[in-house]
Amino acid sequence: MSKEIVVSGVRPTGRQHIGNYFGAVVNFVKMQELYNGYFFVADYHSLTTHPEAADLKAKVKQIAVEYLACGVDPNKCALFVQSDVPQIPELYLIFNMFAYMGELEREATFKEKVRSQPNNVNAGLLTYPVLMGVDIIIHKAAKVPVGKDQQQHLEMARVLVRRFNNLYNVEYFPEPQAFSFETDLVSIPSLDGEGKMSKSKGEQTCIYLSDEPEALRKKIMRATTDTGPTAPNSIKPTAVKNLFDLMKLVSKPETIQFFDERYNDCTIRYGDLKKQLAEDMVVFLTPIREKIKELSTNDKMLSEIIGDGGQKARASAAKTISDVREIIGIKSF
Numbered sequence: 001m002s003k004e005i006v007v008s009g010v011r012p013t014g015r016q017h018i019g020n021y022f023g024a025v026v027n028f029v030k031m032q033e034l035y036n037g038y039f040f041v042a043d044y045h046s047l048t049t050h051p052e053a054a055d056l057k058a059k060v061k062q063i064a065v066e067y068l069a070c071g072v073d074p075n076k077c078a079l080f081v082q083s084d085v086p087q088i089p090e091l092y093l094i095f096n097m098f099a100y101m102g103e104l105e106r107e108a109t110f111k112e113k114v115r116s117q118p119n120n121v122n123a124g125l126l127t128y129p130v131l132m133g134v135d136i137i138i139h140k141a142a143k144v145p146v147g148k149d150q151q152q153h154l155e156m157a158r159v160l161v162r163r164f165n166n167l168y169n170v171e172y173f174p175e176p177q178a179f180s181f182e183t184d185l186v187s188i189p190s191l192d193g194e195g196k197m198s199k200s201k202g203e204q205t206c207i208y209l210s211d212e213p214e215a216l217r218k219k220i221m222r223a224t225t226d227t228g229p230t231a232p233n234s235i236k237p238t239a240v241k242n243l244f245d246l247m248k249l250v251s252k253p254e255t256i257q258f259f260d261e262r263y264n265d266c267t268i269r270y271g272d273l274k275k276q277l278a279e280d281m282v283v284f285l286t287p288i289r290e291k292i293k294e295l296s297t298n299d300k301m302l303s304e305i306i307g308d309g310g311q312k313a314r315a316s317a318a319k320t321i322s323d324v325r326e327i328i329g330i331k332s333f
């Protein structure tokens, strides 16, 4: 029996933080052992914000390097760049005919972009969810490892799949589902005390995989807290709970229990908690950071990996496009 297919991707927007790691990569790395995996760098997606050409190339390389350093294994999956697969834009064109203006205009991310970049509300932004869907659909993926923040975005992919299958009376595409090895999809908190970790909130609010220990310690020591608990066993305010949540990712259970007890009897010193979190984070990230450095200098190996990954992705995508053309009636004479 052929293995189920899993697809994951990331926009080349710069260094990856631990939100990306725990939300998507760690799941993909486990899944590549069990599934037929495709991992891609979504360079077309980043064009909606008009990045500098030289900058874009460097960022694509950086993402590929960082994901390899995290354990994405090119011998077990296809690691590729979106723009190396011309079948993606073809399927994107076809699926744009199945996406309606009203539903695209109602997407939360589109509305947010209209507010945040009023001088660049391009058509690519409007149809962004279609391209996201196509990235998954093109390989007929059943599972997509994502963080909680992306759960909603997958709905568009499912809508498009259902619409296509119904319109042509086929059961060709599976409906892709968000996937995490945790019971729930995860959301890694920001260091500023509110919301999820996100690059858009600034360098100081994110813990990057490539952060040097000193930079990491400084950021964590500056993380938002409050003045401390005033009554025993009180509920932790969000900023403090966030630090405990970060600890759960990298610290030993007994360490967490130790600080939990100090919190509950009101003797906690947040400075000590942060110091411990910083040290545990440094230990966790050091092998990844060192691997990133090592891989960054090996352009030849990287281009071979991306070349092979592109070939595998094109083979899978070409089969889908050929089937879709047949189904929708674009047939050769």
Ligand code: AMP
Pocket (backbone or CB within 6 Å): 009, 010, 011, 019, 020, 021, 022, 023, 024, 145, 146, 147, 148, 149, 150, 186, 187, 188, 189, 196, 197, 198
């Ligand atoms: P992005 O950098 O927004 O393109 O996200 C790439 C992947 O990382 C997606 O699967 C997101 O769900 C995941 N991700 C990004 N930020 C977080 C976060 N703070 N918590 C959990 N997952 C996240």
